[in-house]
Amino acid sequence: xxxxHTLRPFKRKISFLSVLSLIxxxxxxxxxxxxxxxxxxxxxxGSIGGTGVLWWLYVDHKNAxxxxxxxxxxxxxxNDNVKALLGCAIAATIFTVILLIVMFVMRKRVALTxxxxxxxxxxxxKLPLLAVQPLWTFLSLLLxxxxxxxxxxxxxxxxxx
Numbered sequence: 001x002x003x004x005h006t007l008r009p010f011k012r013k014i015s016f017l018s019v020l021s022l023i024x025x026x027x028x029x030x031x032x033x034x035x036x037x038x039x040x041x042x043x044x045x046g047s048i049g050g051t052g053v054l055w056w057l058y059v060d061h062k063n064a065x066x067x068x069x070x071x072x073x074x075x076x077x078x079n080d081n082v083k084a085l086l087g088c089a090i091a092a093t094i095f096t097v098i099l100l101i102v103m104f105v106m107r108k109r110v111a112l113t114x115x116x117x118x119x120x121x122x123x124x125x126k127l128p129l130l131a132v133q134p135l136w137t138f139l140s141l142l143l144x145x146x147x148x149x150x151x152x153x154x155x156x157x158x159x160x161x
Contacts, residue, residue, distance in 0.1 A: 029121025054089040
């Protein structure tokens, strides 16, 4: 079926992600304040950056449409792209503005989030097997998927349907 060398990268990735998850639990416990501010800044910068990229793409495609170097079919495609980019850029701008307003209004509630992360870190110290719960969920979903795959294979080779 599968050779063991084909599963090695998968096993390495799962091991790496498991170790990264354990490191994040420790990080949440001890530097939750920094973590919350880093995540907040990343969300804001990502939202502003994504909106900026959408507007830049809109202007770039609009300028390409204004040039007469495209064929008639190329103009139709670029015109559709310009309309789609304008809609996405406007939606992203509205989302970014709402996000910035919410972040500005709720900035004083960050202390509550930090306290929540600190308590969650204490929970993982008191109940370390709680970190194994995602593994059990993954294994049960994997078994469920394998079961349904076998059912579909049996139905596929039965010849009746």
